[in-house]
Amino acid sequence: MNKFTDTSNRKMAKLIKKKKHEIGLSPDELIFRGTKKTEKVLLRIIDFDANSLIEEVVKKVKDIVEFQYKDTVTWINIDGLHNTEIMQELATTFNFDSMVMAEVMNTDARPRVIEYDNCALITIKMLSQEGNSGDTIVENLSLILTESVLISFQERRGDIFEPVRERIRKQKKRIRNGGTDYLTFALLDIVIDNYLYVLSLLGEKVEKLEENLLVNPGKDVINQINSYKRELNFLRKSIKPAKEMIFSLAKMDSELITEATDVHFKELQDNISQASDVSDGYRDILSDQLNIYHTTISSKLNDIMKFLTVFSVIFIPLTFIAGIYGTNFEYVPELGYKYSYFIMWIVMIAVAIGMLIFFKRKKWF
């Protein structure tokens, strides 16, 4: 029970956000509004074009400066958002509006696309499965997209984007020839693939439940259904606004997104729609399961009650007969006959059998 309460709190906590002292802050105030999830901020750079590839981990923002003016695509991945100094330096280096970094540090914000003069900011929730506990982790991903640089901000260190790095390293033609917009697509594609993956993990649990439901619907089933419903609602909270965001991204008329990648963003739309469909599907299944559970339970209870009632009812006339001959009247003719007692037994058994047949015919048990 404890565990259940805990996870539910953890999840509900995502809905609660505004603290009193945060009200009225200037929107470009650089304050980290999330929970610090990693110790040290890590800056990883991959700089590439069709022919060249540089990959390194840098310590300071100024080590990035050189990449800014190159024609190549530069992908700066930053794990950890709590260091306001680094944020400030990034803003200065790339000449971002002061609001951009404030937005990045506000990890509670809704998924969205904002266009600024010299860049576009894309934020989305990443869902992943924690290895040990099997808990679903939500993390805010922010992407700042300029013509030749893509900066991605993650809250914790993770290797979620490793497949993309791998594709870059292996000289996959399309990604090495694409711009920052194609890289953006590749990253978002992984995020949405993870939605589908997390959904399918939940789906397997729901399937297993299905079998239990039909074989042996115990009390834990209802708790599990409720807990899966909650988990699903929790996932939907990320998927729904992400869908909105992806659709408005695909409609966006920005120079940062070339026509060639339009078709890829359409694919993103299809994938997020599919994620949304799948989550709808599981919601329907869970609500059907809940109905089946309730029907099963109540029909089982009805059967028990009917059995017990029929059982009781059969004894009622028998006990009545016994009561009759327990009376102490002086003149009860039946009492004197030698076989009365046995006749009483025969009558009782006849009554009982008669009632049983009657109930059986009426299909009452």
Next chain:
Amino acid sequence: MNKFTDTSNRKMAKLIKKKKHEIGLSPDELIFRGTKKTEKVLLRIIDFDANSLIEEVVKKVKDIVEFQYKDTVTWINIDGLHNTEIMQELATTFNFDSMVMAEVMNTDARPRVIEYDNCALITIKMLSQEGNSGDTIVENLSLILTESVLISFQERRGDIFEPVRERIRKQKKRIRNGGTDYLTFALLDIVIDNYLYVLSLLGEKVEKLEENLLVNPGKDVINQINSYKRELNFLRKSIKPAKEMIFSLAKMDSELITEATDVHFKELQDNISQASDVSDGYRDILSDQLNIYHTTISSKLNDIMKFLTVFSVIFIPLTFIAGIYGTNFEYVPELGYKYSYFIMWIVMIAVAIGMLIFFKRKKWF
């Protein structure tokens, strides 16, 4: 029960999709993501115009090349998607974007229309009824539409499009004079007709259920309703996105679709809308049936309980009276009278009849 569990798993399985190792793959990677459903890939070609007709089965992609440059309409039907080599050759032969073939091989994708530079890709789910088991089979159909060639990809060998071939062979004027766009319409029309057919098969089962429901609502009825509901949901999962796709196809402003076929695509819209209406209709009927079932069951239970309770209640005062005269008080005046025992019986019968009349008047049973 076993069978039920199986089918439900099979159906739910359609919702689960993303495997961990698939996350982050390049979108133009040619990987077959479905289940291999046929042994050998079969390539069938029909090449026709108003006057000529060539129909043959080819072994290799290069046998197709010749048709490409002819003015006639060439319909290449390919059963089986797992051979990446053939896919690669097709892409090279027709100069398709590398993503096109990747899309075709991804059989889990949502129904959609994508326009590329030199072709349009249409994917839709085909529903058909398996002969023996009566199970509904879902299969992904992909159509690549160019100006003079239509390539259709099916997952398994089937004769679903035989009526169209027949119409081509019989020199039906319209189809022989039409272009690839009319051929596309003809194929999609068959797919949607099959939706309606599969729905009407389900409908017949629902109808039969209706009769059972009113005559003898046993426990299997609830299982059947739930199983039909699930089956219907399963069909709706294919019909709903197909409707979206057909509507966006009809709105598409492509040179590949001539104005003359516009009216046919409008017809497709009407047909898929009808399929959607019919599925809505059955959903309503099933949910009504569920309500009727629950009402019938609960009203039946109430009647039983009322009967049993009334029965018990009638004996309660009788047993009480017998109890009174079972007491061992020394001075109970009634015990000594000769006819007391008979009077007791008369009183008891009078009480019982009085209660019966009271309950009958109150319409309690």
Next chain:
Amino acid sequence: MNKFTDTSNRKMAKLIKKKKHEIGLSPDELIFRGTKKTEKVLLRIIDFDANSLIEEVVKKVKDIVEFQYKDTVTWINIDGLHNTEIMQELATTFNFDSMVMAEVMNTDARPRVIEYDNCALITIKMLSQEGNSGDTIVENLSLILTESVLISFQERRGDIFEPVRERIRKQKKRIRNGGTDYLTFALLDIVIDNYLYVLSLLGEKVEKLEENLLVNPGKDVINQINSYKRELNFLRKSIKPAKEMIFSLAKMDSELITEATDVHFKELQDNISQASDVSDGYRDILSDQLNIYHTTISSKLNDIMKFLTVFSVIFIPLTFIAGIYGTNFEYVPELGYKYSYFIMWIVMIAVAIGMLIFFKRKKWF
């Protein structure tokens, strides 16, 4: 019960449509897909302008030819669709696209408007009340609208449009001066008026039910509510797509519809919206009635059960007391006193009255 099953089948049958052998037919194949509802095809012609009026029944299509080239408005009413020969002749005479007649003969199609090069096709479902049985009949009406000719196709012989003929005969100014578009409006107006009429007939039955519901909610009430719900759903199946059709007709930008009749088509929109509102209203009323019925029934059951339980409970301590003095202990002091038996009665009556007062105060019965 039999009757109920029958009507339900008849109604559900409307949802089931596609037969296996119909899949893949060419869309311009002239096949009558409905049920033959009249023996002989009847062709009635009314040809009129502001000054002249010709009304006759013709036997062959070629008798119509002459009217085609006149400046007058020609209304050809055809009862019966199963004669493909006549259909073919009509298509040739008026030079219709081959698909037009195929559409007319497909009586299962959804209400819709299709514009062709030289005509527009309007299909809608007509609802009418059968005289004897009170059953609602659905019939497909198709209108082919050209500049000077309006052809209306009905499945069975009927006098539903008699009021329009009457208005034409009586030289009503507006209809005699109007074109085929005004005539179209007049016919559709009658169809929609009939929707409202059929709805109001159902409404009267629902009203009567309302009274029964409050006075004496028997078991037939629930059957009636369910049957009316079904009937209403059945009507809504025709009204909903008709509404879509009328709205798209009013938006249509065709030369066949003059600006002067625009205001009339707006009126059609209002009327069909009203029909839709009324059907929504009855749906709400029926679902409220269902709730009230269930509440009434369950509250009645609760009252009975409470009464019976209270009744039983009152006897429980009394029977216990009698039991106590039925024991055969040698030393039970009370047994020897002369008035014990009477005291026992007094105690019993006191206990019973005490409990009655307690339950009454608690308002338990």
Next chain:
Amino acid sequence: MNKFTDTSNRKMAKLIKKKKHEIGLSPDELIFRGTKKTEKVLLRIIDFDANSLIEEVVKKVKDIVEFQYKDTVTWINIDGLHNTEIMQELATTFNFDSMVMAEVMNTDARPRVIEYDNCALITIKMLSQEGNSGDTIVENLSLILTESVLISFQERRGDIFEPVRERIRKQKKRIRNGGTDYLTFALLDIVIDNYLYVLSLLGEKVEKLEENLLVNPGKDVINQINSYKRELNFLRKSIKPAKEMIFSLAKMDSELITEATDVHFKELQDNISQASDVSDGYRDILSDQLNIYHTTISSKLNDIMKFLTVFSVIFIPLTFIAGIYGTNFEYVPELGYKYSYFIMWIVMIAVAIGMLIFFKRKKWF
């Protein structure tokens, strides 16, 4: 009960409309389709501009003619619609399309705006509270708007627009300087204010119910909730299409409405939206109340049943014990001991107390 049935019929009657003989009538036939609600038709005229004001009651339509050509704003208020002669004269005098007056006389029509060549017709339902019975009365209001004349048609004599007349008499600047469009706004504003007023009267009743619900939920509560729900649905039937109408009025691009009054029509939109919101709010409250009622009732029943069951169950072992010592075996050792009877009592009391403690601990009553 009688009263309830009556009002429900009266209200439901609003949904039923089409009579058989009305089907197929020409749309410009001048037939009064409502119920005659006033004896004599009353024509009241107010003619004003910023400086002058004429107010009089005329007997015949021809007395109005003179005002038609003046530059002033003329407001003709007509109470009673059943006099077709007057209607005809009005149409001739102002040169209205013959359909306009037919529309005005059709009091069952849906709220709507229709633009004609030389005028616009606005119809809306007026809600008002009848003084004595507290019943809500629905009346159709039609406004014909021309450049300098506004004709308002009411079904019965009423002083609902008295505040507007007062404002005109008191030389309120805005209304005296405004045109017919501002006057239209002023009248519609009163109609919508009355929606809010009627809603708030219902709201007060709902509030009172709320208190009853928590203090003493008797059976009349459920009847009241259902009756208020019905009343609210009835109001919503007027408010919903009125909202549609007001919004389409505000969007209308007519010369009859000057830019200066645009802001007022926006205000109308806000007010009708508010009325719609308030009605939504009460619907939610009523449906919550229904839930609370059912929960309260069922929880109360459960408590009673639990109490009675626990009570019965406590006596069951006691009666059993008494039964044991009521047996007539020759050798029952306990029967001979002197204190057996008292020991039996002690055991019984101990068992009863033990069970009570057990049930209490389990919180079963």
Next chain:
Amino acid sequence: MNKFTDTSNRKMAKLIKKKKHEIGLSPDELIFRGTKKTEKVLLRIIDFDANSLIEEVVKKVKDIVEFQYKDTVTWINIDGLHNTEIMQELATTFNFDSMVMAEVMNTDARPRVIEYDNCALITIKMLSQEGNSGDTIVENLSLILTESVLISFQERRGDIFEPVRERIRKQKKRIRNGGTDYLTFALLDIVIDNYLYVLSLLGEKVEKLEENLLVNPGKDVINQINSYKRELNFLRKSIKPAKEMIFSLAKMDSELITEATDVHFKELQDNISQASDVSDGYRDILSDQLNIYHTTISSKLNDIMKFLTVFSVIFIPLTFIAGIYGTNFEYVPELGYKYSYFIMWIVMIAVAIGMLIFFKRKKWF
């Protein structure tokens, strides 16, 4: 209970509004339609640009006049709306349309944006938590926006906007350089932040409830759920129209809002959407909690009833056996045997144990 009734009335009162005497008032009549919530009207002025800052409290409207013509941004904050004289003076001073001030004084109006010739009026509901009672207070905020002056009207004195004043005083660059549009954004941002804050306070209560629900679902839980549901509905009544307003504000094409602040208004949209999402989330949680509560309660009741029934049923055959040997037949062979009594006990115990095992196996308790 009393408290509950009170708060519910207070909240419902917000829905009721229109008083009879208010119907038909001229829309520019300066009448205070709210409840007087502060004694004296307070006028606070902050006048600033990037370099200068004047902050003062004035007594009369004419003290404001001087600021009107300055190039600086002037923010006039007015607490209290009941003084019509001041309102009149403000209108004259700033040359506002007479309707503007009437709108400001109508505190029951729906949140909205209205553009006038020389200003824009924005109204929104402010939510705040009262310190002592924890009650949520709703207050109407009106903002009149001109090119260089922003007038904000509050119903009661409050320091809700203190953070903005602080930012102005501390020379925060952005706010000191921004115009009245940026100031408007800053104020609205605080209002929406307060929505989120009030929601999160409710959220904490809902969370606590969650724990109670799982540990010990008493009767107060249902009352709390219902009261939180109502509170949430109450908040949603403010949030929903505010969302509409913010979205129409962001779409508004006014010169008063510079392009530079567009991005801020987009942020407002995101924040209000988030508030709306969060409120949806809590609604779902509360409705889930209600379901869980009902399931828990009913499953607990079922368990009790099952236990009690099983308990009773076990005694039924035992009491029957005792009854048999309580009969007074002369020839009952068993009565004479010496060990009959003990054998009866053994049989009884065996029957009881047998039944217990049977029920246990069937998992009936």
